[in-house]
Amino acid sequence: MKHLLSTIKDRRIRLGFIGCGRISNKHFEALEQHTTNIEVVAVCDVIEESAIAAAKKMEANHYTNIQDMLDHEELDIVTIATPNGLHPKHIMQVADAGVHVITEKPMAITLEDGIKVNNYCKEKNVQLFVIHQNRLNDTVQEVWKACTTGRFGKIYMITSNVFWTRPQSYYDVDGDWHGSKDMDGGAFLTQASHYVDLMQWIAGDTQPKSVYANIKTLARNIDTEDSGSAIFEWENGVLGSINMTVLTYPKNYEGSCTIIGEKGTVKIGGVAMNAIEHWEFADQWPNDDAIRQSNYETASVYGFGHVRYYENIISVFMGTKPPLISGDGGLHSLQLLDAIYKSSEKKQPITF
Numbered sequence: 001m002k003h004l005l006s007t008i009k010d011r012r013i014r015l016g017f018i019g020c021g022r023i024s025n026k027h028f029e030a031l032e033q034h035t036t037n038i039e040v041v042a043v044c045d046v047i048e049e050s051a052i053a054a055a056k057k058m059e060a061n062h063y064t065n066i067q068d069m070l071d072h073e074e075l076d077i078v079t080i081a082t083p084n085g086l087h088p089k090h091i092m093q094v095a096d097a098g099v100h101v102i103t104e105k106p107m108a109i110t111l112e113d114g115i116k117v118n119n120y121c122k123e124k125n126v127q128l129f130v131i132h133q134n135r136l137n138d139t140v141q142e143v144w145k146a147c148t149t150g151r152f153g154k155i156y157m158i159t160s161n162v163f164w165t166r167p168q169s170y171y172d173v174d175g176d177w178h179g180s181k182d183m184d185g186g187a188f189l190t191q192a193s194h195y196v197d198l199m200q201w202i203a204g205d206t207q208p209k210s211v212y213a214n215i216k217t218l219a220r221n222i223d224t225e226d227s228g229s230a231i232f233e234w235e236n237g238v239l240g241s242i243n244m245t246v247l248t249y250p251k252n253y254e255g256s257c258t259i260i261g262e263k264g265t266v267k268i269g270g271v272a273m274n275a276i277e278h279w280e281f282a283d284q285w286p287n288d289d290a291i292r293q294s295n296y297e298t299a300s301v302y303g304f305g306h307v308r309y310y311e312n313i314i315s316v317f318m319g320t321k322p323p324l325i326s327g328d329g330g331l332h333s334l335q336l337l338d339a340i341y342k343s344s345e346k347k348q349p350i351t352f
């Protein structure tokens with residue numbers, strides 16, 4: 001990384017922020033908990049009022065042009081929270097300035113673009129971080145511990161349901177990017193990408209063997225899918241399937257992941273994997289009862305993972321931990337998402 005531990009040790013990490021829309025508030029809440037280590041120096045949005053409001057909140061300078069911000073500020077890292085389709089362009093622009101990059105998911109809409117920006121950041125010698133903060137939910141962390149300590153034995157199957165609601169009015173906001181092919185990419189990329197990321201992570205962060213998908217626009221007046229199903233097989237033999245829709249009546253109903261292993265069965269559910277619905281293993285651990293109760297209320301489907309995600313960024317700067325999800329890691333789920341779209345278009349499985 002450009003900035004070595006020794007240069008960051010005696011001062012705070014200087015962060016710039018691009019895209020002061022809906023999700024920026026989650027970032028700002030998280031960053032307000034990390035003021036000892038991170039200073040938000042500048043924010044940028046093409047909508048001046050949004051930039052000014054964010055700058056006021058974070059006591060930062062504001063810009064309406066990314067290049068102006070990069071030219072005028074001394075930054076260590078920039079977070080990108082612009083519409084999906086702009087991520088590759090903005091990642092490369094920040095990398096060109098020799099500044100490390102955090103991008104909101106997805107890192108790109110297509111696998112080709114994802115590979116391109118990942119390689120670009122490597123060439124420019126900047127670290128790329130991809131946000132999939134749901135990995136850090138308490139419930140998911142418990143599952144992860146069970147995986148890494150071998151409690152499941154061999155994992156046979158992982159299934160996920162994302163039964164959410166996005167009414168037509170969500171897409172019809174003037175100038176909004178949701179539902180467009182080139183800026184949104186589709187509901188799998190925008191709404192279900194965390195679930196695809198988790199499935200592949202729990203399956204072993206390994207190469208897929210095949211993906212078969214059928215996606216449809218059943219009801220919404222949009223260019224992308226509003227519903228679909230996909231089945232996966234990974235190289236290590238784990239099978240997976242995911243059902244996703246944004247047509248659930250009348251509100252978000254389920255965001256779940258079920259893991260079936262040789263010696264354990266777990267379902268994390270609720271509306272956004274915020275509840276342990278089933279927790280059963282062949283062996284008993286003293287904290288199993290506490291884990292069964294480790295549900296939390298969530299006012300939004302975004303969860304609380306952004307705070308912990310920035311903790312990891314700080315650790316990487318301190319040189320104490322590797323990135324939780326680097327560009328390489330972000331490509332794993334993008335590969336599956338990309339195959340979902342290609343399989344459905346070709347009406348045949350994609351094999352690797």
Ligand SMILES: NC(=O)c1ccc[n+]([C@@H]2O[C@H](COP(=O)([O-])OP(=O)(O)OC[C@H]3O[C@@H](n4cnc5c(N)ncnc54)[C@H](O)[C@@H]3O)[C@@H](O)[C@H]2O)c1
Binds near residue numbers: 019024050
């Ligand atoms: N991790 C999560 O759970 C999560 C949740 C929601 C959204 N997201 C992702 O975050 C990103 C933003 O989503 P959102 O819901 O906040 O969208 P949004 O439309 O509310 O915000 C995007 C902002 O980017 C600004 N913008 C657009 N082009 C710009 C440019 N060239 N320079 C500077 N600013 C520009 C827009 O004016 C807008 O304020 C998307 O990629 C989305 O997929 C992630």
